[in-house]
Amino acid sequence: MPESSQPNYRYIMDNLFKYVIGTLELLVAENYMIVYLNGATSRKKMPTVGWLRKCYQQIDRRLRKNLKSLIIVHPSWFIRTLLSLTKPFISTKFSQKLQYVFSLTDLAELVPMEYVSIPDCIKEIDQDAHGKVEIAAAAVPE
Template identity: 70%
Template sequence: LNGSHPRRIKLTAPNINLSLDQSEGSVLSDDNLDTPDEIDINVDDLDTPDEADSFEYTGQEEQAATKDASQEESESIPEYTAEEEREDNRLWRTVVIGEQEQRIDMKVIEPYKKVISHGGYYGDGLNAIIVFAACFLPDSSRTDYNYVMENLFLYVISTLELMVAEDYMIVYLNGATPRRRMPGLGWMKKCYQMIDRRLRKNLKSFIIVHPSWFIRTILAVTRPFISSKFSSKIQYVNTLAELREMIPMEYVHIPD
């Protein structure tokens, strides 16, 4: 071992003959494949689900339940009766103004129908007193203000035609009316233009009670658009006592 090289020993591997066929001596021969002819399984040892783990198909029951719920829901929807249909029809009024058919939404103007009323008669015959109370006009802050005023305009014009048979006067009550309820210049101009020629001719007087500076200004601005005959019919009255001296007040409703 002193300075000499280590001794190497050469080993020879034995001959091993492996064959994949089933001939004698092969690892796949019947002698080496020890498989039982029968498989012995103990059924009692198997883990089988009990009744609690069983699954039942309930598709038909769910469909039936859904159908029943839908049927109950449809039965809960009230039917549209003939009475309700007639009621809805009463919410709209068809009128003819200027030879054109118009429809009025009566539901939206219901709170403002007091704006025009019949105040009785004056003089001889059927000379009507038409009262226009500006305090019953809608507030201009409403989001649907223009829509309400358009329908109210149609209502006022059509009602005026029904109330007037012969000569008439209009009493415009302006007292206690806030600025936000005052009708606009365009609305008043439209009313005048849409009034039938017969109504313009038969109007004998337009009395403004408690005129404000705003009303006087509007009338001054609109003067170029109206006839001189109509301008001559405008009268200003500062008190109700003064109005009583001009017309009978028995049927004239003065708002509180």
């Protein structure tokens, strides 16, 4: 993710969102999961609540309906607080799809790991926290 201090940050984020949605629309025919690797994300690189809300509102109904779960790996205190505060403003169905996973071992219990590729920085964070190394991905077909 780009740093929010970049002068063209909004443009980059909007186009990143369009790219991700366009890719999902091509890939998703059935239920799917999204795995968000939060562990190495600095607060400077996290999108704003307003931007996230705008994105959620723009997602096609079919994509929202077929999303089985949004798994957040190594959630920070900040992201958990942010999602707790925004819960009243998002649908109950979507809120129920949110899952926090605190280790790659736990992720392996939820996601078939043959579909997953985890960056080294995430493996290092997990190893520092738990002494184990596993694997994860961006969008995983069910």
